[in-house]
Amino acid sequence: MLPLSRTVIATALATACLAGAPLRAQAERVVLGASAASADAMVGCVYPMTGRAAIYGLDSVEGIRLALADLDQEAAVGLPVPRLGVLVDDALSKASYALRIAEGYINDDHVRFLCGEVSSGVASALSDLARRRQIIMVGTDHASSRMTIEGKHPYYFRVSNDSWISNAAGARYLRDIRAEQPWQKIAFLNPDYDYGHVSRDDFLAALDGLGEPYEVVGEFWPKLYEPDYSAYIEALKEAKPDIVITALWGGDFIEFIKQAKAANLFPHMRVANFDTGANYDVLVALGDTPPPGLILSARHHNTWPQSGYNRRFVERFHAQTGRYPTYAAEGAYSGIMAIARVLTKAGVDASNEQVIAAFEQLQIALPEDPDGYTSHIDPDTHQMVQAQAIGTPVPNHDFPPAKVMLGNIRVYDAESLRPPRELIDRRRAAVRGSPTFNDYPTP
Template identity: 60%
Template sequence: MPKSLPGLCLHGLARAAFALLGLATLAPAAQARIELGAPAAEAEVTIGCMYPMSGRAAIYGKDSVAGIKLALADLKAGTLGPKPPKLRIIVEDDRSKAAYAVRIAEDFVRQDKAKFFCGMVSSGVAQAVSEVARTQKVIMVGTDHASSRLTMDALHRYYFRVSNDSWTSNAAGARYLAELQKETGWKRMAFIGPDYDYGHASWTDLRESLQLLGVAYDNVGEFWPKLYEPDYSAYISAIVETKPDIVVTALWGGDFVAFLRQAATTSFFESSRLANFDTGGNYEVMLALGSNPPPGLILSARHHNNWPETEGNRAFVTGFHASEGRYPTYAAAGAYSGIMAIASAVTASAPRHDVEAMVDALETLRLKLPKDPDGFTSYIDKSTHQIVQPMAIGKVVPNAAFPPAKVMLADWRVYAAEDLIPPPELVRRRRAVMGGKP
C-alpha cells in the first residue's frame, strides 16, 4: 500500500517563503467591486466575474483584471470585427470562499441581471458557483480553476472553460512521463497535492491517463497537505523516505514555491525529479526560482510568456507588460480568453442575446488565442465544454529575457491538442458515477 500523509497542520519556517515571490507577505484588504467596459445603461450584456482580490491568491485576481482590460482594448481595436459588443464587466472579490462567492453570484443575477459568470481560481469556489449557474441558467465561463470534475463528472449546459483543466494538463504530463520512462527507466512515483477537489481530481486524471497509455509504475506514496499549508517539512521527509524516482505535484502558486524552497534545503532533489504539469511553469514560479533552481524540474502551465513564439502571444505578453510594468501569470491569459469567448457568443447571438443562443455559439466556438501555435485555433469540445489546445512541457534553463526572472522554460515537448481530449467512454463512466448525463 502506498504511504499517505493527510492533513497535517504544522507551522514554522515557511511563513516567510511567500516573500520570495516578490509579493507582500501581508494580505491586502478586501477590494471593492470593479466595473469595466460599458456603463449599465448602454451594455448589451452584464458579466459578473469573481476572483480572489485579497489574500495569498490576490495576484491571480490582479492579473485577471489586467487580462480583461487587454481583451476590452483588443475588442475596441476590432479583433472580432468593426462593431464590438458592449460588455459591462463587474469584478468582485470572492475571497476564495465558496459560500461567499455563491452570495456574490446570486446578487449578480438578482441586482445586475448578469447573463454570464466568469473567472474563479479555486475549483471548490467554481463548483459552488456552477450550481448557481445551472439553476439560474446563467452561462459560466471558467478562466482559471481547473478541476476536470466540472467538465467531465458534473458538466451542465451552462458551464464552459477556456483554460487547461486538470485532465488536459495531466494527459500531456502522462505522455511526457511515458517518454521519460523509455529514456530513463524510472519506476517509482509519489504524488503530493492540496487536499481539496483540484488536488484529488489532478491525481485521478494523471492515474487514468497513465493507465490509458499502458505506463506501469509503483505508486509509493500520496500526500495531502491542506491548501495554503505553511510548512511542508513533514511531507518532504515522508516523500524522501519512499525513495521515488518521480514526484508529481498539483501544488500551485505560493504553495508550490514554498514547497520548492523547503525541499531544496533537504536531500529531496538528490534522487528524485519533481514534475508539475498544470501550474508549475507559471511566471511567478520562474521569478521565485532565482538564478539557482533545483535540478531536474519538469514544468508546464496554462500559458507561457515564451511559448508559443508567435505574433499573437508576443502581442499579448508585451501588451500586458506595457500596461502593468511586469510579466503576466497564466491567470491573465485565462481572463483574456474568457472575455474574448463571451464577446464572440454575444456577437453571434445579436440582436436578442438569448442565453440559449449564446450557449449554442460557445459550443461551436473557434477562437485564436495567445496560447495557439501558428496553424492552430482554439476550439470548444462540445462533449465537455472544455477548450482544446496543445500543451508544451519544458525544463528550466537560464533566460533573462523576462526580467526580473532569471530562468524560463525551454527544451519543450509539445503535445497535440486532439490527443489531450478525454476518451468518450471515460467521460461517460465518470458521469455515470456522479449521476450526470452524457
C-alpha cells in the same frame, strides 16, 4: 485605464504578490468596460484579489482590460462587437463569499454571464449556482476536469486547459523520457480538495491509457494554503519515489519548493508539476539556481508559442502593467474574448439557448495557440481543446525579474489530449443520480 494612483497601487500589490508577501484585506470591486446602462451584456467575475493567490486576480483584471481594449479597437474600425461591462470582486478564495457575490451580480447587477475563478472548489460552487439560476458561467483559471466531465451542464464552459489536458500531456512526457531517464515509482503531493484529487485521478487514468507501468509509493494531501510542508517532505524522503507528481499551485508550490530545497529533497527525486508549475510567479521565485530535476508546465507561457499573437499579448501586458503575466491573465483575456465572439455570432438579444449553441460551436484564436491551430470548444464537455507545452527551467533574462523560463520544451497537440470517450462515459455513469459531484472538501 485606471487613474494613476490606482495603477501604482495595483502594481505595488502585484509586486508584493510575486515576492510572496501576504495580503489580507478584501479588495474593492473593480468596474471595467461599458456602463450598465450602455452595455449589451454585463459580466460578473470572481477572483482572489488578496491573500496568497492575489496575483492571479490582479493579473486577471489586467487580462480583461486587454480584451476590452481589443474589442474597442475592433469597434473603432466598424467591426460588429458587443459592448461589455465587467465587474470584478474579491471572493477571498472562499466559496461562501463567491456565492454571495455572484448572487448579488445576478439579482442586483443583472449580469448575463459569470466568469472566473482560481480555486476549483470555489468554481464548483459557482457552477452549481449558474446551473440553478440559468446564468452562463465562463471558467477562466480553475482546472478540475470533474466540472466538464462528471459535472458538465448547459450553463458552464471553460476556456483554459483543465486538469485532464495537463495530466494527459504529463503522462505522455514521462512516457517519452523513460528510455533516457528510467523511472518506476511515483508519489503524489496534491492539495486536499477537488482539484488535487481529480488531478491524481486524471494522471493515473492517462498513464493507464498509455499502458505505462508504474508503482504509486505515496499519496500526500496538504490543505490549501498550507504554511509548513516539512512533514510531507520527510514522508517523501521515506517513500523514495523516482518522481513526485504535484498539483500544488501558486504560492503553495513556491513555498513547497523553498522548503524542499532547504531540506535537500531534490537530489533524491524529480518533481513534476504539469498544470501550474511553469507559471511566471513560480519562475520568478526559482531565482537563478532552480533545484535540479524540475519538470514544469502551465496553462500559458510567456515564451511559448512564439506566435505573433502571443508576443503581442505578453508585450502589451508588460506595457500596461510593468510586469509579465501569469497564466491567469491569458485565461481571463480568453474568457472575455470568448463571450464577445459568442454574442457576435448569436446576437446580443439571443436567448440563453442560442448563446449556449453558439458557445458549443465556438472556434477562437487565442494567444496560447501555436501557429496553424485554433482553440475550440468541445460540445460534449464544454472544455476548450488546447495544446500543452512541458519543459524544464533554463537560464533566460528576457523577462525580468525572472532569471529562468521554460525551455527544452516538448509540445503535445490538442487533439491527442482529449479525454477518451470511454473515460467520459464511465465517470459520468459513476455519479449519475447523485445530488452533487463535488464531494471533496471545498476551501
